[in-house]
Amino acid sequence: MEKILYLTHTEADASLGKPALETLSAALELARQLDDAQLTVGLIGEDVQAAANTVAGCGATGFLGVVGADFSDPRYSTDAAAVAALIEAAQATLVVAPGSSRFSRALPGVSQRVGGRIDTHVTGLQVVEGELRIQRWYYRQRMSATLTRSQRPWFLLLAAGAFEPWEGSPGTAVVETVHVETPESRTRVLGTQPASADAHTIRPDADLLFVAGAGWTKKQADGQMHLKEAEQHIRAFVEAAQASLGSSKSLVDQGGEGEPVLPFLTHLHQVGQTGATPRHPKGLSACCHGEEPHVVGWRLIGERRAINLDAGCGWAQGKADVLYVADAFQVIAKVNELLEKS
């Protein structure tokens, strides 16, 4: 019989994040498919009671917690000790956890410690004739693989956005505290700093991805470049729509070539073969040609739309669901005006 440990950590406000709830629904579905599997919830944080209460009605057989100020911040030594203790307490054979940066750092080491195996970026779980099979992508989402393992415990770090978040009634959970001796550590967490101030425009949970292409910095019909205007339109749209901002490679590369740039775009925003492959329900591209090395980064975007002056651009070749053949400066200005009124 498989014993599933659904493992998660609390966020800074003691709640559970969306990826944690997505992982819970995946773990519950897995338990359902593996007929006689047991599912235990394992929580790590300064105080996990509120988080446990939000998922009290999930049907887990028990709730375990490693709690205390030492376990509030991400830190390899304390996280690894907490996870190892939870696995032992739950006698877990399968550990299902969100692929947060915190767990992506700590869990591979724990899997070595307890003689297990780990798979990361998992996007699918299915049970075929009693055997668990997982799906994940390789080579920047170009090849999808299905695999299984006999080694236990088997750790599965789930990709964000691949499962529907769990929705259910809160209640009062009885959390059994698992005592962990705080390991000696020289690491003190003073705070967090994003890679760049503008990384705040990268919002993995946003419903919409807005991609800016190099056309925003090109000479327009009047023979002039309109960088300031482009910046205002893009910033206003991304803020009003709470969209995540992406970029083509050409646009972010311009800085390195000494050409005029939009200063709030960095390589972190780049979408494509040599950039990111974000997951959003919808995507809107403006002033981007839609060449294959860029569009390959849109594989996991649900509905795709593009605005381009060129009716023969790459998006028109079956890569977008809707192509608006129009001037993006005018379209986005109008959309921003409507958003302001709404």
Ligand SMILES: Cc1cc2nc3c(=O)[nH]c(=O)nc-3n(C[C@H](O)[C@H](O)[C@H](O)COP(=O)(O)OP(=O)(O)OC[C@H]3O[C@@H](n4cnc5c(N)ncnc54)[C@H](O)[C@@H]3O)c2cc1C
């Ligand atoms: C190995 C390799 C890896 C690569 N990896 C990536 C990657 O990860 N990501 C990536 O993006 N690219 C990547 N590229 C580059 C890619 O092939 C393209 O060169 C790049 O995506 C082009 O960027 P763009 O569409 O923004 O610019 P352009 O090709 O210059 O297109 C600009 C577009 O803007 C339109 N336009 C201009 N003004 C307006 C206006 N007012 N309104 C509407 N439309 C307008 C034009 O019609 C044009 O289609 C890679 C290339 C290689 C060889």
